[in-house]
Amino acid sequence: MHEIDAFFLARVQFAFTVSFHIIFPAITIGLASYLAVLEGLWLKTRNPDYKSLYFFWSKIFAVNFGMGVVSGIVMAYQFGTNWQGFSQFAGSVTGPLLTYEVLTAFFLEAGFLGVMLFGWHKVGEKLHFFATSMVALGTFISTFWILASNSWMHTPQGVEIVNGQVIPVDWLDVIFNPSFPYRLTHMTLAAYVSTALLVGAVGAWHLLRGNQSTANRKMLSMAMWMLLLTVPVQTLIGDLHGLNTLQYQPAKIAAIEGHWDNSSGEPTPLILFGMPNEDKEETQYKIEIPYLASLILNHSLEKPIPALKDFPKEERPPSAVIFWSFRIMVMLGMLMLLQAFVALVLRKGRKLYQSGLFLKFAVAMGPSGLIAILAGWFTTEIGRQPWTVYGLQKTADAVSAHSTLQMSVSLMLFIVIYCAVFGAGYFYMLVQMRQGVVPDAGSEHEVPVISGRL
Amino acid sequence: MGFDLSILWFVIIVFSVVMYVAMDGFDLGVGMLLPFAADRDERDVMVNSVAPVWDGNETWIVLGGAGLMGAFPLAYSVVLDAFAIPATLMLLALIFRGVAFEFRVRALDSHQDFWEKALAGGSLLASFFQGVMAGALVQGLPVMDAHYAGTNFDWLTPFSVFCGIGLVVAYLLLGSTWLVLKSEGALQERLRAFAQKALIFMAVILFFVSVWTPIQSNIIASRWFSAPNLYYLWLLPAGSLSMLILARYALARGHEHTGFVCSLGVILSGFAGLGISVWPNIIPPGVSIWEAAAPPQSQGFMLVGALFIIPFILGYSFWSYHVFSGKVKMGEGYH
Numbered sequence: 001m002h003e004i005d006a007f008f009l010a011r012v013q014f015a016f017t018v019s020f021h022i023i024f025p026a027i028t029i030g031l032a033s034y035l036a037v038l039e040g041l042w043l044k045t046r047n048p049d050y051k052s053l054y055f056f057w058s059k060i061f062a063v064n065f066g067m068g069v070v071s072g073i074v075m076a077y078q079f080g081t082n083w084q085g086f087s088q089f090a091g092s093v094t095g096p097l098l099t100y101e102v103l104t105a106f107f108l109e110a111g112f113l114g115v116m117l118f119g120w121h122k123v124g125e126k127l128h129f130f131a132t133s134m135v136a137l138g139t140f141i142s143t144f145w146i147l148a149s150n151s152w153m154h155t156p157q158g159v160e161i162v163n164g165q166v167i168p169v170d171w172l173d174v175i176f177n178p179s180f181p182y183r184l185t186h187m188t189l190a191a192y193v194s195t196a197l198l199v200g201a202v203g204a205w206h207l208l209r210g211n212q213s214t215a216n217r218k219m220l221s222m223a224m225w226m227l228l229l230t231v232p233v234q235t236l237i238g239d240l241h242g243l244n245t246l247q248y249q250p251a252k253i254a255a256i257e258g259h260w261d262n263s264s265g266e267p268t269p270l271i272l273f274g275m276p277n278e279d280k281e282e283t284q285y286k287i288e289i290p291y292l293a294s295l296i297l298n299h300s301l302e303k304p305i306p307a308l309k310d311f312p313k314e315e316r317p318p319s320a321v322i323f324w325s326f327r328i329m330v331m332l333g334m335l336m337l338l339q340a341f342v343a344l345v346l347r348k349g350r351k352l353y354q355s356g357l358f359l360k361f362a363v364a365m366g367p368s369g370l371i372a373i374l375a376g377w378f379t380t381e382i383g384r385q386p387w388t389v390y391g392l393q394k395t396a397d398a399v400s401a402h403s404t405l406q407m408s409v410s411l412m413l414f415i416v417i418y419c420a421v422f423g424a425g426y427f428y429m430l431v432q433m434r435q436g437v438v439p440d441a442g443s444e445h446e447v448p449v450i451s452g453r454l
Numbered sequence: 455m456g457f458d459l460s461i462l463w464f465v466i467i468v469f470s471v472v473m474y475v476a477m478d479g480f481d482l483g484v485g486m487l488l489p490f491a492a493d494r495d496e497r498d499v500m501v502n503s504v505a506p507v508w509d510g511n512e513t514w515i516v517l518g519g520a521g522l523m524g525a526f527p528l529a530y531s532v533v534l535d536a537f538a539i540p541a542t543l544m545l546l547a548l549i550f551r552g553v554a555f556e557f558r559v560r561a562l563d564s565h566q567d568f569w570e571k572a573l574a575g576g577s578l579l580a581s582f583f584q585g586v587m588a589g590a591l592v593q594g595l596p597v598m599d600a601h602y603a604g605t606n607f608d609w610l611t612p613f614s615v616f617c618g619i620g621l622v623v624a625y626l627l628l629g630s631t632w633l634v635l636k637s638e639g640a641l642q643e644r645l646r647a648f649a650q651k652a653l654i655f656m657a658v659i660l661f662f663v664s665v666w667t668p669i670q671s672n673i674i675a676s677r678w679f680s681a682p683n684l685y686y687l688w689l690l691p692a693g694s695l696s697m698l699i700l701a702r703y704a705l706a707r708g709h710e711h712t713g714f715v716c717s718l719g720v721i722l723s724g725f726a727g728l729g730i731s732v733w734p735n736i737i738p739p740g741v742s743i744w745e746a747a748a749p750p751q752s753q754g755f756m757l758v759g760a761l762f763i764i765p766f767i768l769g770y771s772f773w774s775y776h777v778f779s780g781k782v783k784m785g786e787g788y789h
Contacts, residue, residue: 063556069509070552074545076519080534081541087523087531088600092752095524099756102517103763110513111770114506115777122777165527168751400535406606410542417546421553428560 009407010082010399013414015381017074020418022377023370024068029143029188030195031061032136034222035116039129048440049215056215056437057199060429062117067425069110071418082407083388086398090166090389093159093174094149101145109138143188151180153389154380155248161392178248182241183380189234190376193336194369196226201366202433204359215437217353220362224343224352231336238333239296245380246297249390250306252383255319256326257293258283262307267300268293273327276319281309283323315386322379329375332368339365459753460743463525464736466760468729470518475725476628476718477511480504483629485551485577486622488570490648495784496641497570503636503782505555510771512552521760525753528600528746529736535602536595537587540609544583551576581625582618586610589617592667592674592728594739613666620659624721627652631714634705636782646705649713653702656717657695660724664691667731673739674731687730694723 035058042050076098079087087095115123115131123131158173159166168174200223206216246253254260258276259268260283270293274286297305308316339361346352353359384390388398481504491497504511523530534541554573558566590609597603630649634642668675678687701716736743747753 059560063560066509066553066556069512070549073512073516073548076516076523077534077541077545079523080519080530081538084531084535084601087534088527091523091527091530092748095520095522095527095530095748096752096756097524098520099517099524100759102513102520103759103767106513106516107510107763107767107771110510111767111774113509114774118502118506119777162749165749167749168755171751171755400531400538401601402538403606406538410538413542413546417549421549424557424561424565425553428557428562431562432560 004404006402006404006407007396007399009404009411010402011395013082013407013411014078015378016411017071017078017414017418019374019377020422021068021071021075022373024064024071025139025142026191026194026370026373027064027198028061028068029139029191030198031057031064032132032139033192034195034199035061036129036133036136039132043125043129049218052215052437052440053219055440056432058117060432063425063429063432065109065113067422071422082400082402083398084400086388086393089164089393089398090153093152093166093168096168097145097149097152097175101142101149105138105142105145108141109135112138140188143191144184147184147187148175148177148180151183152177154183154384155179156389156392166389166392179241179244182237182244185237186234186241186376187373189230189237190369190373192226193230193234194373196223196230197336197339197365197369198367199223200227201363204362205366205433206436207353208356208359208363211436212353213437213439215439219437220353221347224340224347227336227340228344231333231340235333235337238330242297245383246305249383251308251311251315252317252322252380253297254306254308254310255317255383256322256379257305258286258319258323259293259305260308262304262310266304267291267302268297268305268307270296271323274323276323278316278318278320283319317383317385322383325375325378325382329372329379332372332375335365335368336372459750459757460525460747462757463521463747463753464734464743466757466764467518467521467525470514470521472722472725474511474514474518475624475721477514478508479625479721480628480632480714481508481511482551482577482581483625483627484633485573485629486581486626487629487633487645487648488574490644491641492644499637499641499782499784500633501555501558501573503633506778507771507774508552508555510774512548521756524756525748526736526743526746527748529741529743532595532597532600532602532737532741532746533591536604537590537609539606540583540587540590544580544587547576547579547583549576551580577625578622581622585618585621585624586614588621588728589614592617592731592738593670595737597737597741613670616659616666617663620663623652623655623659624724627656627717628714628721631701631705631710631717635710635714638781649717650702650705653698653705653717653720656720657698660691660694660720663724664727667728671731671739677731690723690727690730694720694727697723 035054038050038054038057041047042054079091079094112131112134115128116135119128119131152174155178156166157177158170159168161167200220203216203219203221203223206213207220242253255276257268258271258274260281262268267290269288269290271283271286271288274283274288276283291301293305294300294303308319342358342361343352346355346358386394386396388395484500484504488497488500491500519530522533550572554569554576557569558573561569586609590611593611593613595602595604595608627649630645630652633645634649637645668678677683697716697719701713701720704710704712704716732738734742734744736746
């Protein structure tokens with residue numbers, strides 16, 4: 001195991017704060033688009049269900065957005081407080097990308113969020129819809145820049161290194177680095193899928209409790225269409241992303257597959273389950289399917305995939321962790337596919353809103369998208385180790401030289417405060433979800449209690 | 455090339471910080487003033503006066519931070535390394551402040567009181583630590599081989615704590631004059647009286663900071679008190695003093711906008727004073743903006759975006775303020 005030193009604590013603190021954070025933007029990205037669609041449909045059809053759904057989800061959106069903002073600012077400053085080596089080495093690349101994110105996305109979201117949440121009676125309908133759409137656009141632009149920055153750390157290009165500092169040479173190469181298209185699509189779709197699962201679960205929960213209102217049915221129905229649209233594409237993109245990783249980070253693939261040895265030259269089986277053991281350099285208790293890993297990754301029945309023993313010990317990512325995080329993500333993905341297609345079959349048989357078993361399944365799948373996002377990020381980020389900027393800077397050289405005491409205290413503070421504050425936030429969001437959609441009375445004059453504030 | 459990228463970026467970052475101080479300054483001030491409200495209705499008016507805009511206001515400090523990281527990575531890493539403890543405490547305080555805007559109405563009834571206190575307490579601590587860091591930066595940070603060479607607690611000095619208190623007073627002044635502008639009736643009267651007291655405290659604090667800063671550093675003293683600087687720099691404290699007097703007069707006579715704008719002027723002139731003291735260093739006393747600069751490829755790339763996009767940001771931010779202009783009425787906004 002790791003020694004508990006300041007370096008290890010800084011890594012734990014980053015992993016902890018970014019894990020808490022990523023949930024919020026994922027929901028923000030998905031819900032912002034969902035809200036824009038709901039408001040657009042309301043303007044087009046004047047069906048009051050869309051408006052009541054908009055009011056219902058915008059309250060949850062507001063709580064979630066606030067938490068995303070404050071946990072995000074912590075990330076922006078943590079590079080400086082804990083990762084001095086990284087900031088000095090790569091700040092000339094990640095700083096400008098982050099600056100563009102602030103300029104093009106954060107201000108756009110924040111500037112129109114006020115009107116979106118508080119301006120229902122202050123501006124016209126079309127202008128309000130425009131504000132919602134700008135918030136949604138902002139979330140997408142934000143994804144673009146942060147994924148450009150993160151992808152560059154995985155597959156850096158377009159730079160040269162002078163005096164221990166990265167000098168950008170070609171910004172288009174920096175931004176559109178080899179893993180960027182896959183990561184951007186994978187994460188955006190993940191946000192949409194997670195939100196659809198969440199929305200579907202809330203709809204299903206109210207339907208299960210016997211509230212068969214048209215709004216609840218619409219909520220589940222829209223979510224299931226969204227799943228059907230996005231999950232199969234996500235599966236395909238995931239596969240392409242894996243092939244891209246094989247090309248640029250072969251050690252990560254070997255660690256994900258728990259594959260150690262290629263001395264026999266035989267094609268690689270796919271290990272379904274097992275226990276990668278880093279000391280014995282083998283995966284124990286494994287259940288495997290012959291040829292399958294070679295087939296999936298190399299489209300070949302002969303060529304083996306990279307093996308961990310091909311890489312020096314200090315350059316291997318920890319297989320025991322990412323072997324499992326990857327499998328959790330994939331298993332959840334399979335369940336999502338199942339859910340999307342079962343929903344389609346039930347819909348054809350007109351039983352989507354009545355099948356108790358399916359509705360329970362949909363409720364259980366509510367958080368699965370967010371868990372899959374965390375598992376996926378754990379896989380790709382831990383899989384990049386021991387590098388912070390792949391091939392250019394080791395994580396051990398990126399960290400600031402703080403004392404173990406200081407890092408312990410700050411980690412404790414973050415754990416206590418995050419669990420208390422964001423735990424409370426999750427709880428309030430769940431309470432909102434449980435309260436359910438308040439039917440719109442059809443006329444604005446009949447809902448005078450809500451004035452301006454949704 | 456006729457222009458210096460480092461100077462331009464220094465100007466943009468200072469502009470971001472000024473926007474932050476001006477705009478999130480009154481948000482934080484409003485937060486700190488919550489305990490002075492008589493009841494829940496008054497607190498609603500106070501919070502609603504900033505709820506639609508606080509997020510955009512806070513974004514200016516994110517731009518400052520990101521711009522610093524991109525344009526002056528050395529300064530970003532050294533300053534935050536030195537200020538790891540106060541910066542972390544400030545960020546945690548901003549967490550409580552930020553979530554409380556929503557939580558105070560969305561939480562269970564029994565929790566709402568706690569989140570109102572969190573909004574006030576978070577605002578207070580965030581303001582205090584921002585002032586502490588500003589003070590400690592003016593005092594200077596030891597840098598060796600591009601690394602911070604001091605200890606974890608160098609930032610904690612009598613001067614920096616005084617600056618922390620000073621910024622709390624400054625934000626209270628901004629918050630109370632903002633609320634005079636946005637509220638009516640008994641609440642407005644109470645805040646007007648508060649703002650007038652805050653002005654006096656502000657004058658005292660500015661006086662002490664102006665005396666204390668040059669005493670600590672010969673470089674800063676000679677910057678201010680040697681010819682030819684002396685001939686025109688005296689205009690700054692003179693301007694500051696006249697705006698103080700004008701603000702007090704405006705508050706007494708009910709010129710609400712003038713009261714707020716002049717208070718802002720007083721605070722920004724104090725800020726300009728700090729800038730004059732440290733220029734051209736980005737990490738006083740020894741690291742200039744050119745020594746800390748990122749490669750021109752980075753600064754140039756960012757500059758294109760900044761010059762093109764900031765006007766749009768100012769445009770729609772102004773529009774958002776316009777949508778929510780005017781007095782906040784009791785019972786408006788929340789359920």
